[in-house]
Amino acid sequence: MSKDIKEYLRLDKFPHIWCPGCGHGIILQAVLRAIDRLQLDRDNIAVVSGIGCSSRAAGYVDFNTLHTTHGRALTFATGIKLAKPELTVIVLTGDGDCSAIGGNHLIHAARRNIDLNVIVFNNSIYGMTGGQYSPTTPTTDYAATAPYGNIDNAFDLCELTRAAGASYVARSTTFHAAQIPLLVEKGIKNKGFSFIDIITACPIYYGRMNKMPDAVDMLKTQRDNARNIKQWDIMTAEEKQGKFVIGELYNKPAPEYTDAYRQLREKTHAL
């Protein structure tokens, strides 16, 4: 019997700090639903986050929670997973946190295929500092530090982590909230590096600067631009223009890092 999702919350910390219409709460709820579906022992779950709006999520959930430094959540998570491989380690991070200041850690954690589950609250903006452009802000969009339009190219974080060696890669949006728990569940079940990119809305900073001041508008944009992987595969390059793919994008089990280290230890015992 699944629990009321609120049982996983630290209720005394609510209401949360996120702005009206911010999609972070939708993602957090979806992650809790995935955990609930898996019936994991919450004593054996470590939730690690970095710095930024997304990373406040760790403080709201009743697990072993670690709020670390900007961009470095994956490094702490790596230490935790190596020290206690029996823990399920979930990293809650943002686009700036994991792909700008933490970009190096992201590709190397993926390369190792260490059993960490990364959920990116990808709102294409630095919300906590007031709306500066991030590595996932689309080119020509506006931000507090891109008052004349962004000239940077955006990262596709799923392509990036897949190329780097992640064994499970998926994407969804907060509009597709019902899909997120299924992807997170599969990600957690995957013994290896699982990367789940969730497109979410920051109406207050990103939206207001890009003619979508309303959370509802932003969700509609997600609905209109997201294409399921099956559909995506048969779309032409022209049709893909301005659209993005969601669903399970890559799922290929590969040797996991803490397993490999355990085997290495056994090898030295035999010496």
Next chain:
Amino acid sequence: MILPFLDNSEIKFLQGNEACVKAALAVGCRFFAGYPITPSTEIAEGMAKELPKVNGTFIQMEDEIASLGAVIGASICGVKSLTATSGPGFSLKQEHIGYAVIAEIPCVIVNVMRGGPSTGLPTLPAQGDVMQARWGTHGDHPAIVLSPSSVREYYDLTIKAFNLSEKFRTPVILLPDEVIAHTREKVEIPKETRIINRQLPAPDANKAKHQPYAVNSADGVPVIPNFGEGFRFNITGLVHDATGFPAATPEITEKLLLRIHKKIAAGDNEIKGIEINLARNSDIVVLSYGSSFRSGAQAASETGVGTVKLTTLFPFPDKEIKELAKKVKTIIVVEMNLGQLVREVERAVAGQSPHGGLVKVYGINISNGLLIHPEIIVRKIKECQKT
């Protein structure tokens, strides 16, 4: 065939960094994360070889920041953890040193000092990171900094570093210079290792009610559980209250900052590391640390003056230096930098006037990639002896 007398022998011919590895393993360190950098790399290499044999874990991370992140993560799970680096890497680690200070996570950081600034002199010694070790990370923070002057001392201070780190739940910085790290000496390895482990909640503690950052004892050290043992608490680098959750009232902020400072001061006797040898017929002492102390001691023995060796640089032994200032007229501070610890000595002796005159503090501060030659110190001592 293993000869029994050899088997029982604890006398080894060791390089400084090798002694560090041996000591870390002896005191129970079972996790190392690092990044290759001269002149500290032998520590990573040694740990890579030895840790898997004792069911420990070694990982070479993607950078210096990641290394200390992983070390803190492992320590949060209750595993004694070490990283080792040198100047440029030590600069990169500073943010996470601050994290370990405020989150009160035990860990040991070895910084083998080479010449700087920047890439500087990768293979040559210096003692230019003393003040960085004290003040490198931002904000008001305490620091425990130890510096060995021999391979045996490097061994002992590695053990001390872990013990202090566990006892006070704070990062400890071990600061050998390149000469000590790479010198090979005969070392008598002690057969017994004194081991202090962090205090954990009692087995019957109320897991739901336990406040990880509450302090109920005079030592000011909280009883923080390890991750994965049923406590489900929160750790943050934000200013936090006894529950471990962010809180930033002036009262909570001040209480936390004062406590993390006072817990280090409260343990002063445990942390202290100073050896004073006054000469019967001289009111001059040479004060130094690391390999510079060896030059200083040589010069002192040639000229008949006293010596002061510091193995704990911070917290600085103000009380002992003030006492010393009542007994001597001249303190010559020798260090391979352009003047760092000498300023602490000057600060500590300020206003002390033995024999009706103020204590004179001279610095021999040379930073050119070479050990300071005893002859240079002898010259200064003789100059002082004339006046």
Next chain:
Amino acid sequence: MAEEKPAASLEKSAKYDISVNRAWCKNCRICISFCPTGVYTENELGGPIISFPEKCNNCQLCVIRCPDFAITVKPKEESKRTHNGP
């Protein structure tokens, strides 16, 4: 905690218990805009009024899309006996 429920007169015909935690709701209008059956209308702040609870088919979309964990939809005790709903 101010749990807001539909007016008593409306609640009778509803098959599901809908409640909005007013203390957590931040009036983002997501529930109102995306409810497939139009259960909610908007109050002066943009927050939801549970105006047509009888239209609710327990799809849970408002619950899972609520960023503030503020909405609960549960089958009514008696509806469990008369329906084969989820």
